[in-house]
Amino acid sequence: MxxxxxxxxxxxxxxxxxxxxxxxxxxxxxxxxxxxxxxxxxxxxxxxxxxxxxxxxxxxxxxxxxxxxxREPLAYILGEKEFWSRPFHVTSDVLVPRPETEHLIEAVLEYFPDQQGAYNFCDIGTGSGIIAVTLACEYPKAHIIATDISESALRVATGNAIQHKVEDRITFKQGDMLQAIEQRNAHFDAIISNPPYVAEHEMASLEQELSYEPRNALTDESDGLTFLTDILNTGPEFLQTSGMIMLETGPCGLPDTPETLIFEKVIHDLAGHARGGIYRCV
Structure with missing residues (x-):
């Protein structure tokens, strides 16, 4: 040229x-x-x-x-991706935010309509922090604990919290799923998570861009249900009475509902595909 x-x-x-x-x-x-x-x-x-x-x-x-x-993802090249009409900094240490995850935000707003409520939310596997930061922006009196096993992901998430001026209401903790949280201090109104849910056998057929994204944030190297099951089984111990669990999923579907939870409903995307589940503590 x-x-x-x-x-x-x-x-x-x-x-x-x-x-x-x-x-x-x-x-x-x-x-x-x-x-x-x-x-x-x-x-x-x-x-x-x-x-x-x-x-x-x-x-x-x-x-x-x-x-x-x-086929490097556009978001990594630009260093930014929009989520819930806000810009988020992204690097190859975190998944690229996707519109499907906005359905989790919609679910929280549906079940917790009082946006001035002083809720305690938990975001498991926060990645770039899109869920935690968005909830902190939408609920100006809420406090959020956000966990991730990746230290580099937490650095990205912290930067996004600072960018959107909500860092004083988000506590970031490093660790595997809910193990990062001290149970005796946790009584959440809701646990929200977009965990790794791509089944190992699906990885080879994914679009090329996904080969740039952190593999351990995409797949459990099994049937896709490992982390979803873990959150459903351990999550109720960390919830208030009638607390909620809201999960994103994909083709792997949802695991069996444990006895400690009531299955409320399936989250569908705009194409009508099942993309998540909403549960309430018994």
Whole structure:
């Protein structure tokens, strides 16, 4: 691509390259990458479409397109992903936030409609902190404990809590699932989790982008039900009377409901697929 390349030409050429490697939204990806490199808004892409692209901008942009052609997730290249209409910093230490996880936030808002309530929530396997931070933003008097086994993930989550000015109401703890929490101090209104639920046999068929994401945040290296079962079996000990457990899942489905819980309902995504379950303490 020569120095005389216009903005429109650069986008078209980059989009064609991304299409060749089967990126889902090649034009969108090319536009977002150029907006990031050049510090533009979307309207600038239209207004300045015939403008020549500075050589330095083009060089950096082309390097990012090469990364995307390797199917590196766009969120990792940009360093950011939107969740619940807020920007979150992401790195390859954490999963890329996905819209399906927003159904967990919807479930909390449905069962805890008083957003001024001083609730105690627990986010297990917080990753980038999207659930914990979003709940802290939506419930300004709530306190959240968020756990993750990964120290590097907790650093990302802490940064996001600071960015959204809720770090004073989130306690981050390192450890495996609920083992990070002292039971005698925990009486949660709800435990919310998007745990690793991809079955080991499903991993090979996943889209290429997922090979960049932390494997231990995706799969239990078994049938996908290991961590879901663990949370359902141990979670009730950490709940208030009538406390809730809200879980995200995938094709593996949901484990059998233990006797300590009442199954409330299935969470469905917009396509009608089962994507989670809601439980209440007996």
């Amino acid at each position: 020569s120095h005389a390349t216009t903005l429109r030409q650069l986008i078209q050429q980059a989009s064609a390259l991304l299409k060749q490697v089967n990126c889902d939204a090649p034009m969108r990806d090319a536009e977002l990458l150029l907006m990031s490199v050049w510090g533009m808004r979307r309207t600038d892409l239209i207004i300045r479409a015939s403008e020549p692209v500075p050589e330095a901008i083009e060089t950096v942009f082309n390097a990012l397109i090469q990364r995307r052609m390797q």
